[in-house]
Amino acid sequence: MTEQVLESGTKEIRFRQAIATALADEMRADKSVMIFGEDVAVAEGPFKTSEGLLQEFGPLRVRDTPISEMAFTGAAVGAAIMGMRPVVEIMFMEFLGVALDQLVTEAAKMRYLSNGMLSVPMVVRASCGSGLGFGSQHSQTLENWVSATPGLKVITPSDAQSAYSLLRAAIQDPDPVMFLETRVLYADRGPVDTSLKMEIGKAxxxxxxxxxxxxxxxxxxxxxxxxxxxxxxxxxxxxxxxxxxxxxxxxxxxxxxxxxxxxxxxxxxxxxxxxxxxxxxxxxxxxxxxxxxxxxxxxxxxxxxxxxxxxxxxxxxxxxxxxxxxxxxxxxxxxxxxxxxxxxx
The missing domain is CATH 3.40.50.920 (Rossmann fold)
Structure with a gap:
């Protein structure tokens, strides 16, 4: 992962690298953080957003999954209820369609249905948006699939700094968070101050x-x-x-x-x-x-x-x-x- 250190102490890195850095920093800080997804381990993510994670944290915490979004999203819900902090990667936002029940009916409702006894501290990340020629079935943003779901927070960062800081905030949150990553921004470079915190819900x-x-x-x-x-x-x-x-x-x-x-x-x-x-x-x-x-x-x-x-x-x-x-x-x-x-x- 190449990076440029600026005079202010911030790093000049790509949006996708900001995602990988946030994941690594949270995994170092909290041993309960783990990652599920298709090609997130050996291949380091389809868009290289989990670069270096398998090598540092091993296959128990960075797990390649079968092509079954419903299964591994459901597994993340269970893991979160049992005390882990799973981060699920959905390769394209459209693929979440087969796992919506696990996210909006199970994860988002668990605190309410258990009268506050259970929480589901999980993050579902998904790439989205147009601009890279992926066509009509892989280029939608689809925020409206999840934005009307009580119990679920929804985030879309716009640059490397917000990608880093808001992903860390999302992983630390005690409830489920949908984290939408605009795919065309993955290659964009920007300054990232890893000490800068951002609040969910603050523009x-x-x-x-x-x-x-x-x-x-x-x-x-x-x-x-x-x-x-x-x-x-x-x-x-x-x-x-x-x-x-x-x-x-x-x-x-x-x-x-x-x-x-x-x-x-x-x-x-x-x-x-x-x-x-x-x-x-x-x-x-x-x-x-x-x-x-x-x-x-x-x-x-x-x-x-x-x-x-x-x-x-x-x-x-x-x-x-x-x-x-x-x-x-x-x-x-x-x-x-x-x-x-x-x-x-």
Whole structure:
């Protein structure tokens, strides 16, 4: 694992290396932490997110599993109840479909059903998202599969630092956590301070501004940074990071200051997580709003396999900049790109 040590003492490493480093640091700190998954041991993970772990911690704590997500997720639930802290790796988020019962019906409900006598301190990690040409069956984000499940926390980091710090927080949490890793970010480099702690449920204000509040997470955070530069708008950028529970206080305080809200999602328009943000903001701050909040999303179509179409599918910095500019200019909700091009009624 190559890394660059910066003057401040932080390390410049890739997003995927931040994941592996967080896993290693937690396994060193707590002998109850173990890893289950397909190809996580000998192959060091399909995306090299468990690099070096088998060599250091051995096959009892770093376990390759059969291709049976239901079986090894269920095994993790049992191990967690018995005092271990298992981390399950789901190669692609879509593969969680065959194991949802173990996560949302068993793990997420165990504390409630046992009247607090049992807890399930487990983490389910899954790669997700578009941008690498994996096609419609391997490129969805699917936060809405798990975000409406009481008892389950849901996290999506946006850079190497949040990947490291939030994964450690997730492993230390006494209840089950769904940890969604945006696959296109695995190769991105960034500074990581291993002493920096982050709280689950606490958003990061990455840029302060007075004109408009921009809320995003995952790979869209980087795209929003570029959109702000293109537009020249003094936007406040918030990396939500935790979808459940989301940081209402930080978002509402920002919108109360700017009077405007835009949520940018790498998810289809229907059923996106941003709808909850808009609903709560409109309900709480209706009289303070200068314009109607709106969302910038992907269209309600499968993720295309073609590289050209896939790049068109997700929100681009140029289109986000267009919509921000139009909103500030006339106070109206801009049309999505597919509406402008006549691809949707």
């Amino acid at each position: 990061r204000v990455l840029r302060t501004g007075k004109d408009i509040t921009l809320v995003s997470m995952g790979q869209m955070v980087k795209v929003c940074h570029e959109a702000i530069k293109i537009s020249g708008i003094d936007a406040e950028l918030i990396d939500l990071a935790t979808i459940v529970p989301w940081d209402r206080q930080t978002v509402l305080e920002s919108v109360k200051k700017t009077g405007r809200l835009v949520v940018v999602e790498e998810a289809p328009f229907s059923g996106g997580w941003g709808s909850e943000i808009l609903a709560a903001t409109t309900s709480k701050l209706f009289s303070s709003l200068k314009a109607a909040p709106f969302r910038i999303t992907t269209p309600d179509v499968p993720v295309p396999y073609s590289g050209t179409l896939e790049a068109r599918y997700i929100p681009t910095a140029q289109d986000i900049a267009r919509q921000l500019t139009e909103s500030l200019k006339n106070g109206l909700t801009p049309k999505q790109w597919w509406e402008i091009e006549g691809l949707s009624s």
